[in-house]
Amino acid sequence: MGLDAGRPTPVQTYPGWRSPRCVRHSPQGRRADTLASVSTSTISPSEAPPAPPVRFETSPPAYHHWQFSVEGPIARLGMNVQEDKGLRPGYQLKLNSYDLSVDIELVDAIQRLRFEHPGVRVLLVESAVARIFCAGANIHMLGSSTHNFKVNFCKFTNETRLYLEAMAAECGIRTVAALSGTCAGGGYELALACDEIVLQDDGNTAVSLPEVPLLGVLPGTGGLTRLVDKRMVRRDRADVFCTVAEGIKGRRAEDWNLVDSTVPSSRFKTWLEERLATLAEAKGPRGRDASAQGVPIRPLGGVYKDSGITHRFVTCTLEDRVANVVLRGPTTAPPTDGATARKDANDLWAWRAARELDDVLLDLRFNRLEVGTIVLKTEGDPDQVLAWDRWMAEQSEQDWFVYEVLCAWRRVLKRFDLTAKSAFALIEPGSCFVGTLFELAVACDRAYMLDDPDQSVHVQLGPLNDGAYPMSNGLTRLQTRFLGEPDTLAAALAHDGPWDPAEAEAAGVVTISPDDIDWEDEVRIAIEERASLSPDALTGMEANLRFAGPETMETKIFGRLSAWQNWIFQRPNAVGELGALTLYGRPERPVFDWRRT
Amino acid sequence: MGSVDLNALIPNNVDLKEDRRLQRALEAWQPQFLDWWREMGPEGFQADEVYLRTAVDVGRDGWAHFDYVKMPDYRWGIFMSPAEDGRVVPCGDHFGDAAWQKVPGEYRNALRRIIVTQADTEPASVEQQRLLGQTAPSQYDLRNLFQVNVEEGRHLWAMVYLLHTHFGRDGREEAEDLLRRRSGNQDSPRILGTFNEPVEDWLSFFMFTTFTDRDGKFQLLALAESGFDPLSRTTRFMLTEEAHHMFVGETGVGRIIERSAQVMNELGTDEPDRIRAHGAIDLPTIQRWLNRWYSSSINLFGGEQSSNAASYFATGLKGRYKEDSYEDHIALEGVYRMQVPQNLGLTTEEVPLRNAMNEILRDGYIGDCEFVIARWNRILEKAGRPERMELPNRRFNREMGIYSSYAYDPEGNPITAEAFEARRDDWLPSEADSVFVKSLMKPCLEFGKVAGWIAPPRKGINGNAFEWEYVRFDKSSAGIACGATPSLTGE
Numbered sequence A: 001m002g003l004d005a006g007r008p009t010p011v012q013t014y015p016g017w018r019s020p021r022c023v024r025h026s027p028q029g030r031r032a033d034t035l036a037s038v039s040t041s042t043i044s045p046s047e048a049p050p051a052p053p054v055r056f057e058t059s060p061p062a063y064h065h066w067q068f069s070v071e072g073p074i075a076r077l078g079m080n081v082q083e084d085k086g087l088r089p090g091y092q093l094k095l096n097s098y099d100l101s102v103d104i105e106l107v108d109a110i111q112r113l114r115f116e117h118p119g120v121r122v123l124l125v126e127s128a129v130a131r132i133f134c135a136g137a138n139i140h141m142l143g144s145s146t147h148n149f150k151v152n153f154c155k156f157t158n159e160t161r162l163y164l165e166a167m168a169a170e171c172g173i174r175t176v177a178a179l180s181g182t183c184a185g186g187g188y189e190l191a192l193a194c195d196e197i198v199l200q201d202d203g204n205t206a207v208s209l210p211e212v213p214l215l216g217v218l219p220g221t222g223g224l225t226r227l228v229d230k231r232m233v234r235r236d237r238a239d240v241f242c243t244v245a246e247g248i249k250g251r252r253a254e255d256w257n258l259v260d261s262t263v264p265s266s267r268f269k270t271w272l273e274e275r276l277a278t279l280a281e282a283k284g285p286r287g288r289d290a291s292a293q294g295v296p297i298r299p300l301g302g303v304y305k306d307s308g309i310t311h312r313f314v315t316c317t318l319e320d321r322v323a324n325v326v327l328r329g330p331t332t333a334p335p336t337d338g339a340t341a342r343k344d345a346n347d348l349w350a351w352r353a354a355r356e357l358d359d360v361l362l363d364l365r366f367n368r369l370e371v372g373t374i375v376l377k378t379e380g381d382p383d384q385v386l387a388w389d390r391w392m393a394e395q396s397e398q399d400w401f402v403y404e405v406l407c408a409w410r411r412v413l414k415r416f417d418l419t420a421k422s423a424f425a426l427i428e429p430g431s432c433f434v435g436t437l438f439e440l441a442v443a444c445d446r447a448y449m450l451d452d453p454d455q456s457v458h459v460q461l462g463p464l465n466d467g468a469y470p471m472s473n474g475l476t477r478l479q480t481r482f483l484g485e486p487d488t489l490a491a492a493l494a495h496d497g498p499w500d501p502a503e504a505e506a507a508g509v510v511t512i513s514p515d516d517i518d519w520e521d522e523v524r525i526a527i528e529e530r531a532s533l534s535p536d537a538l539t540g541m542e543a544n545l546r547f548a549g550p551e552t553m554e555t556k557i558f559g560r561l562s563a564w565q566n567w568i569f570q571r572p573n574a575v576g577e578l579g580a581l582t583l584y585g586r587p588e589r590p591v592f593d594w595r596r597t
Numbered sequence B: 001m002g003s004v005d006l007n008a009l010i011p012n013n014v015d016l017k018e019d020r021r022l023q024r025a026l027e028a029w030q031p032q033f034l035d036w037w038r039e040m041g042p043e044g045f046q047a048d049e050v051y052l053r054t055a056v057d058v059g060r061d062g063w064a065h066f067d068y069v070k071m072p073d074y075r076w077g078i079f080m081s082p083a084e085d086g087r088v089v090p091c092g093d094h095f096g097d098a099a100w101q102k103v104p105g106e107y108r109n110a111l112r113r114i115i116v117t118q119a120d121t122e123p124a125s126v127e128q129q130r131l132l133g134q135t136a137p138s139q140y141d142l143r144n145l146f147q148v149n150v151e152e153g154r155h156l157w158a159m160v161y162l163l164h165t166h167f168g169r170d171g172r173e174e175a176e177d178l179l180r181r182r183s184g185n186q187d188s189p190r191i192l193g194t195f196n197e198p199v200e201d202w203l204s205f206f207m208f209t210t211f212t213d214r215d216g217k218f219q220l221l222a223l224a225e226s227g228f229d230p231l232s233r234t235t236r237f238m239l240t241e242e243a244h245h246m247f248v249g250e251t252g253v254g255r256i257i258e259r260s261a262q263v264m265n266e267l268g269t270d271e272p273d274r275i276r277a278h279g280a281i282d283l284p285t286i287q288r289w290l291n292r293w294y295s296s297s298i299n300l301f302g303g304e305q306s307s308n309a310a311s312y313f314a315t316g317l318k319g320r321y322k323e324d325s326y327e328d329h330i331a332l333e334g335v336y337r338m339q340v341p342q343n344l345g346l347t348t349e350e351v352p353l354r355n356a357m358n359e360i361l362r363d364g365y366i367g368d369c370e371f372v373i374a375r376w377n378r379i380l381e382k383a384g385r386p387e388r389m390e391l392p393n394r395r396f397n398r399e400m401g402i403y404s405s406y407a408y409d410p411e412g413n414p415i416t417a418e419a420f421e422a423r424r425d426d427w428l429p430s431e432a433d434s435v436f437v438k439s440l441m442k443p444c445l446e447f448g449k450v451a452g453w454i455a456p457p458r459k460g461i462n463g464n465a466f467e468w469e470y471v472r473f474d475k476s477s478a479g480i481a482c483g484a485t486p487s488l489t490g491e
Helices: A100-116 A139-143 A147-171 A186-192 A211-215 A223-230 A235-241 A250-255 A265-280 A338-343 A349-367 A382-398 A400-417 A435-443 A477-481 A486-494 A501-507 A519-532 A535-545 A553-568 B020-040 B105-128 B139-166 B168-180 B202-223 B229-267 B272-277 B283-301 B307-314 B353-382 B417-427 B431-440
Strands: A023-025 A031-034 A066-071 A074-079 A122-127 A132-134 A174-179 A182-184 A196-201 A206-208 A261-264 A303-305 A308-310 A314-319 A322-328 A373-379 A422-427 A446-449 B049-054 B065-070 B335-342 B345-352
Touching (some): A122 A265, A132 A186, A147 A186, A147 A349, A147 A400, A174 A186, A250 A261, A308 A349, A338 A400, A349 A382, A349 A400, A382 A435, A422 A435, A422 A519, A446 A501, A446 A519, A477 A486, A486 A501, B020 B139, B105 B168, B105 B202, B105 B307, B139 B168, B139 B202, B202 B229, B229 B272, B229 B283, B229 B353, B283 B431, B307 B353
Parallel strands (some): A074 A122, A132 A182, A174 A196, A182 A206, A196 A261, A322 A373
Antiparallel strands (some): A023 A031, A066 A074
């Protein structure tokens, strides 16, 4: 349905939320017009919104669900989910089942390992609860969540599992999942994200993906993908495994490569400690060793309001369904080396800006559902940004901390790619879309560059644009952008120095560079038009257009697996009155519509 | 249904002779079973002739055929209760449909799990009790122990028959695993917790057969209501045998209580130390054993609110105890009001009936146990004693279910974990209690004699007297059989 000026459009409202309204938007941030009427129709009670906003910062002393300890080169994460400490009331996190609050702590622990504990060589993921490893995502939480929340939850947990794998690859921290007791669904998916899975062969401990037979949905946290793509389990065996609710244990689990080792109970603890000790001997990359001093992660101290978020380098101002995100570049030159950088690490532009942007993206995803478009701007001195990029490129070769900062950008850029909001970069005078920040412009669905003869504006590549920030598909954003134009890509990479607006458009690195006369209308119309399109269709369209090129495990997880899961999550066979997910744990049995789609 | 074929290697009424495939499967399994029996069955006594009951038919006379037999020669047979014409699925969403003679594909895994879990308890209890023969208080009790053991072995056969017949290769593998797991073994324990606890003394054995076998009875009663007809018919026949096991337990504890009352009256005291000094077991100690085994057994019914239980009922795999006494076999209406922990206290919660099926079965069990306690108390009453045995509350000392994270006293009142620990030795067997009870466990196998801590039974087995040769000891083997240790005698 198109949006005609002045015509009332019914818009669903979320009780307790700001009224979402369709707006006329101007590039200066003024609201040109507002549609007169807002429908009072509300969504069904079962889709009641999550009450307080979700915040993503935490720290080990505040953990409810994980026992986190580091001893020399060995770190341990013991899952110990507190039933009544879920994100919101209405469900109990029984049997080490998890909700978002459990994952927020997990991702925090991963960050702490990367930054605060460079001496760690191996991470053990285990359960602190007897007879159960983890029962997966809490069904009652899923059952009582809105569709939006479910999708965002799954995306976040998928990102977290990938962060575990990225940590192993980038920091050389080997991850071992030790399974003693039930390991079902999301529990097994967590184990699948580890490098090694060891199963206690006690006759009871089994791994299972019971989603299909029990719940009528998919193991949506990468389970199906990792089974066949990472562990390369034969598809017929995987097929059997995914339909046996009770799962597979002992020898067969090892024979089928569902786990790496099975160890009898009597030797389990000893075996595990020996294995950890062996893995802990490995040398860490870039000086990650016992002598390395960690860098504490301090709270960002952002100011959160209904109207947006204020961080030091990133601000987000909401105007109805548009988020105006401004990222400010560095005001100082980069430190001389990694050691200097570590001294005031929490004030370090490169690290802090990445963390702040990540926080804003998560806030937009979970707390600002009605925001459909991110309008991204930068402010600052392009030369400084490039200086920092050069510093990161050089130092990250040998300095573990600087490499961590670079990896933080890698993650936030991927999170940007995977955020289900339209994103437009506005490249205006005073902006600094160069190097790492230019990468953000390429990550946007479109980039508009003002061609103003009176004011200089340019974009430029830096040393990090050609490989430091791979997308989920394994390619750089420029490779993905110029998938069918290798010459254009080569020319862009060979171009030494800045592009002015006309050159940038000709080089294909921006979408369009309107002149100062057209600029305001061009941008306004683009944003207004965007705001009028179906949010579902846009999400699907963007997810398809953003990831050209080869499939990887990651793209399959966020594409194939998530899309099918999100479809199933909407289907009556799962969530209808008689659907399997709806009725799970209830006395009635599901009734299916047998027609295949 | 075929007639009983006594000549077959395996006595049965399931037409085994005509079923070559099944016969081969079972004939292959049988040597493994005998190996298991030799390794994990009763320690010693394998060459002795024991006066045992063997099922040779399902009719009134056939199921209780008594004769002397060496245990390894015992004929473990396969019997099902006769088929009922026109039997229907007795409960759940398929209520009223013709009962299934073959496993419905969609319920295969769930059914297999139910059968394996039940089957696993049968060899487990044999393993748990394997050393008890060494300390039997009389020939009569020794014989009863072995009767229980061989019949648990037969129940294993019954379950293995179902696995072999209806579950293909998975079933055969599960049947082999049943012989591979070992009670209390850290590396391959039995599936359920209670069946990994050692039964090291006869007081425990009698409590086990009273309370744990009674759980078995109720599970079998629920499975007898299964829509899967072969399971229903198999378990119905098992129930006839199970009754004897509970008889052994209940009368065993009763005889210990009787002896204690007798000693208390003789000495004119109820002081535990003096009762103990006289070689009997004081009532508080018996109560602690009762508390331990009852609270352990009651876990076996599973979670108070269970989606598995709801699913088993809904699919008609498992019904309620006496399903036909209910009017509504669908059980989608109505709720079960249950006490659930809240803020260190209790509150009443309404649970959909189907999700409360475990608790409904547990209620039946508890009611049954209360009758047992009443009969034990009648012994005390008859002896003129004021003391009474008591059944602890279902919340007491739980290791599974909604109460397991909290502490309750035997009356079921919520208390702190510290308060529980402070009273633990008053409520549950202490190390010192075990040492004392074990000190009494000396064999007393001379003809007509009985140990001093237990009264003789009123009558013997199969119309015979207590003073009767229940075990013909193999004279050639130097056993502990005939009074290797001087035995206390109560008479």
